[in-house]
Each structure stands twice: as structure tokens, then as C-alpha cells.
Amino acid sequence: MPANTPSNELENASDIEIKSILLLDDDVELADTLKELLESRNFVVTTARNGVEGLGEVMAMDFDVIICDMMMPTMPGDMFYLAVQKVKPSHCRRFLFVTGHAREPRINEFLHRADGLVLIKPVPAEELLQMISLVIQRDEHFPPPA
Numbered sequence: 001m002p003a004n005t006p007s008n009e010l011e012n013a014s015d016i017e018i019k020s021i022l023l024l025d026d027d028v029e030l031a032d033t034l035k036e037l038l039e040s041r042n043f044v045v046t047t048a049r050n051g052v053e054g055l056g057e058v059m060a061m062d063f064d065v066i067i068c069d070m071m072m073p074t075m076p077g078d079m080f081y082l083a084v085q086k087v088k089p090s091h092c093r094r095f096l097f098v099t100g101h102a103r104e105p106r107i108n109e110f111l112h113r114a115d116g117l118v119l120i121k122p123v124p125a126e127e128l129l130q131m132i133s134l135v136i137q138r139d140e141h142f143p144p145p146a
Helices: 006-015 028-040 051-060 077-087 089-094 105-114 125-141
Strands: 020-024 044-048 065-069 095-099 117-120
Touching (some): 020 051, 044 051, 051 077, 065 125, 077 089, 077 095, 077 105, 089 095, 095 105, 117 125
Parallel strands (some): 020 044, 020 065, 065 095, 095 117
């Protein structure tokens, strides 16, 4: 008898933990493309166009990973991070920052202080998936102090 009978497949499927991602980017086309990619890999993705929208989402739900563009209108990535730090400090190690402005001193200084994982635009799909995995591992293996 095969090892993966229909009942075994159902049991194995229930063992899979679906991860949720908050994706903040003001570039709607890019956000839609990344959302489609991530959903094809079984992530549940919520999008926000800026830090104000993102903060509302963080207040409403816990996310396993927060992919945050650094340059957004209304509330840029660094201000969003600082707001999340105040309301849900446990989420700070779940950030993956994305920027097309890697050489801007203000952004570099912030990323260094925040000890954040960073991807430079344009973001290769496989690199994005690897970094998401690193964020999840980082959060699971080094939970915040109680």
C-alpha cells in the first residue's frame, strides 16, 4: 500500500503552517506582481501602499513577515518601523526592508541601527523567497525576550 494514501495526504497538509506577509509598497504594479508570486508559494499576502495603511493592518492582525519599502508617501519605511516598534515590538525582527535607494545615507544609517535584512530593487524572485525564509527562521529561532 502506498505511503501517501488520501488520508495521509490530508494529515500532512494540516501540518503545513501557512505564513502571512504584509507587503508595503507604493508601486502598485510591483506590489501586485510580488503578491501574485508569494501567493503562488502559499503565503497569505496583505498589501498596503504606505506606512499609515500598514500600521492599520499591523494593529488588526499579526504577520509572520513584513516586507517594507523604504521610500513611500505619507509614512516612509523607517517611520513605519518606529511606529510598529511602539505598538508591537515583537514584530520588529519580522521586517524585510526593500529599497531602490541603497546609497542614501539616511536610509543606510537607519538600516544599520535597525539591524534589518535588506533587499535592493529590482528584487529577484528567488532572492526574495530566500530572504523571507531567513526572516521566518530568525523570528522562530530567536523569539523576543518575555
